[in-house]
Amino acid sequence: MNKLTPPGVSSSYVFSTPESSTPMATNCTDYEPSRIEAHWREYWDRNGTFRAPDNSDKPKYYVLDMFPYPSGAGLHIGHPEGYTASDILSRYKRGRGFNVLHPMGWDAFGLPTEQYAIKTGTHPSETNARNIVNFRAQIKRLGFSYDWSREIDTTDPGYYRWTQWIFLQLFKRGLAYVDERPVWWCPELKTVLANEEVIDGRSERGDHPVERRNLRQWVLRITAYADRLLEDLKSLDWPDSTKRQQEAWIGRSEGAEIEFPVADTENETLKVFTTRPDTLFGATYMVVAPEHPAVRNIVTPEYREAVDRYVRQATQKSDLERTDLAKEKSGVFTGAHAINPINESRIPIWVADYVLISYGTGAIMAVPAHDERDYEFATTFDIPVIQVIQNPGAPAEERDQPPYTGPGKLINSGSFSALDSDEAARRITERLAEEGRGRATVQYRLRDWLFSRQRFWGEPFPVVWIPEEDYDRLEPHLRPEQPVHYRSEGRGWYAAALDESQLPLELPEVESYQPSGTGESPLANESAWVDVWYDTRTGATIAATEPKPDGDRWISARRETNTMPQWAGSCWYHLRYLDPHNDQAPVDPKLFEYWGTPDYYIGGAEHAVLHLLYARFWHKFLHDIGVVTDPEPFKKLFHQGIILGEDGEKMSKSRGNVVNPDSVIEEHGADSLRAYLMFLGPLEAMKPWKSQGIEGIVRFLKKVWREVIDREGNRQGKIVDGEETDSQTLRLLHETIKKVGEDIEALRLNTAISQMMIFVNHIQKTDTVSLDTARTLVRLLAPFAPHLAEELWERLGGSPSVDHAPWPEYDPARLESETVKVVFQVNGKFRGDALVAKSADQDAVLATAREQDRVAAHLDGKNIRKVIYVPGKILNIVAT
C-alpha cells in the first residue's frame, strides 16, 4: 500500500502537505548550522516537543543525567559529552515507541557560590539564579531533548522542603543523631571543611592548611544499611570498578569481638575486634588507640607522664601524618597488662597510633607472628613473637619466617593445635562465647555519614534545640526514637522536630555570609532567626521577637544553625523529576508507579562512592517508609570518560587547554559538537580533544546536507520517489539500520557514526537514491544531529518532529546475499579470497581456492595435511 517505504522499514511516517501549512524549515541553500539550529530550537520550545506526558499508554523509559552544579564558570566540555550520549539514547527510545522521561535540573547548593557571597556580599540565591540562566542557555544551545517543564533546583524552597521532610523522617526514626567529632577546620578561611574539600591536608579552595577540631555534628546512620547496600550491589548493572569501589568502601569483615580483662583492676576490660580469632594464642601484646577512653584508667603511675605525652602528640598529628606508611611505628607502654582469655597469659598493653579509634573497638590484640603491622611494631619494641599458624605452602626454609598472614594449621595453641585456621577460628569463637568473653561479629569500614556543614548556603535542619527540662512536655510525634542530646556550658539540650507544616524552613536574610570564626555557621549570628518560641504539642515555631503565645506548651528554643551538605539534594532528585511541582508529597505514588526509577543513569565516575552511595541509602530509606516501591534507585549506570585537552593533559585554566563548548558551537554548530564528542572514541574512555578532528564531522554533516539539498535549496535531483532499487544500497542501508540501533543501545556511539559515514560515502557514489533511503538516513542521524535532521526531514516531506517518527526496522533477509566472500589461507596466512555461493561445500570452495595462482604457488611441492573450512568465512589449508 505504501510504496514510499522500503521493505522492512516501518511505514507510518506522516507527511505534511507543504501548500497547506506554513513552511517550517528554513530556506537555507547551504548547510548553515547557526540558522538551522536556532530555528529548530525555537520550534521545539514553542511546541513542547519533548514534554513527557504522565498519562500515556506507551511504555515509559527514564533516562537520567547527573545534574550539574551551575558554576559561574559556565559549561565544561565534559558536561555535553555525557548529556549528548543520554540525549541520543532518549531520542532513539522515542523512535522506538517509548514515552521518554529525560529531565534536567540544578544541584545548586555549593561552596563556590557561598565564597562569592562572602567576597562580594551578593546573596547566593542571586548568584545562583544568574548562573542557572547562563547554564540553561548553554545547555539549550546543544539541542538536548529535555522536558524543561520538569526542571528542578535543589535550592528552591519548593524542592528543599522535601529534602528537609526526608531528613525529618530519618530523624524521627533514629537515623539522624548528633555526635562530637573531629572535623577539618581551616584557620585561614575561618570555616570547617568537608572531607571532600580537603586534599592532602590543605583546603581545596585557596590551598590553606587545615587542622582537626572537635565539633558537634549531625550524623546519619548509614551503617544501619551497610549490609543491604553491600548485598544489593550484586543486582545492579553498573561498571564493575564502581561496584568494587562501593564494596571496598563499605568494607565488610567478619570476625570476633574478644574481651581481655585488665590485670590488677576491679573489672576493667578491653574489647578488641579481630578477623583472626584463630591466632589468639599468638597474641603477645595489646594496643589501644591514643584516643581510647580506657587509656586514662589503665595507665600505671610510673608510665602516666610518658603516655600523656604520647597521646598529646598523636592527637595533634594530622590524619595525613598518622597514616603515612613510610614512617616508623611509634607507641608507648602503659604499664598495664591484660589477661588473654584463652590461656590466661599476661600480656602488656601499649598505646600506639597505628590503631585507629574509629574502627572496630579502638583496641587490638597484637599477633606479630601473623600480622605485618604487629610484626613491625614488635620488632621495633622487642616484644616476643609466638608462631601459632604453620605456613603449609612455602618451602621449608621460608615456612616459619614471620610474619605469615595466610591460613594454615595451628601450633602452640593448646587443645586447638593441629586444627585448620578456619575451623579453629570458629571453635575458639564458640569457646569464648560460651564463657561470655567474646562473640562472632561483623565490622564495617563504612562510618556514619557526617551530615552537617557550618555554612550558610545549604538546607537548614528542620529541628530546634529545647532545654532538657522541657523534654518531658514534648509530644511523642515530635521526638526521635532515640533522644538526640548534647551538653554545652553546663546546660543540656534535646533536639525536637519541626512540624511538617513548618516546611520549608527557609534560609533567613543575613547581614554577612562571613563565618563566625568560632566554627559555627553564619546562621548562628542571626538571633532573630535562631531564637524561637516552640510549640511542644504541634511542633510549630514563631520568632522569639514576637510575644510568647499563651499557654505553657510554648517554650523557648533555638534553631539548629548547621546546614546540610551539598549531597543532600542529589540523594533523591531522581524522584522529584517525576512530580516536580507536588506540594503534598516528595512524589505522588501513582507517578512513581508509572515512571519508576531511571532505566539508564549516565554520569562521571568521580561520584562512584559519594553521591551514588548516599543516594542508594536515602532511596532504600524511602523504600522502607513506603515512599517508593523499589529498593534501588539506579539499576543501570554508565560513566562517560574524561575529555583531555589537546595536549593530552587534564583541561585546566592554568594550562590554557580548556575547550569552551560555546565557541565550538559558534564555529561549527551544536550538531557537529555533539557528533564529534561521540566520535572521539568509546564513551567510557579518557580521550583527548583535537580541534582539527571536528572538521571530519563537519564535512560529514555537510555531505549529508548536499546529498539531500541542491545548490538552489531544492531536493537533490538524484533523489527519486519510490522504493530503493539498488540492491547494494539496500543491503548497506539495512546493515546501517541494524548497526546504528544496536550501537545506540550499547552506547557505542563512535562506531554508530562510522557506520553512517560508510553509508553516506556509498550513496555519494550512486547516481540515484530513493526518497525512502534518504528519509531513513535522516531518521538514523536524528539522535546525533537533531537540528540538521529536523530540517532535512521536513524538506524531504516529513512532518516535524523527526523525533516522533518511528525508528526504522531492519529486515534480516536484506542482510543476506547469494554469494559470500571466503578468505583463503595457507598455513594460516592470507593468500586470496573469492566470492562463492553461500551453499558451496568445502570441496567446492577448496577447488576454487586451488585454482588461484597465488594459493597454488604456496601449495606447490607440499602435501595438504588438513583443511579447515568455516562456511562463508574462511578456508585454511594446512600443508607441509
Next chain:
RNA sequence: GCCCGGAUGGCGGAAUGGUAGACGCUGCGGACUUAAAAUCCGCUGGCCGUAAGGCCGUGGGGGUUCGAGUCCCCCUCCGGGCACCA
C-alpha cells in the same frame, strides 16, 4: 604495598578466535579554478621490489590453536581506586 583498567599506523580509534588498521584526522598526488578556499578522486604501517608479489608488524618474553590484537602464564610502562580498617 594491595585491587582494577589499559598499551594497535604520524594522531583519535575499529576489529563474535578467522584478510589487523574500518571510520576520521594529518600528509602526499590529482581534478575543478585565472588563483585560492570549498568540493571531488586516488594514495597514505615498515622493509624489499619497476611490478606481480614477498617478508615483518597490535608494549616485551613464552604458551595453547589449523589460525591469537583477541585465550593462558611471566614481565615492563601508563592511568585510576584504596591505603596501618586489625
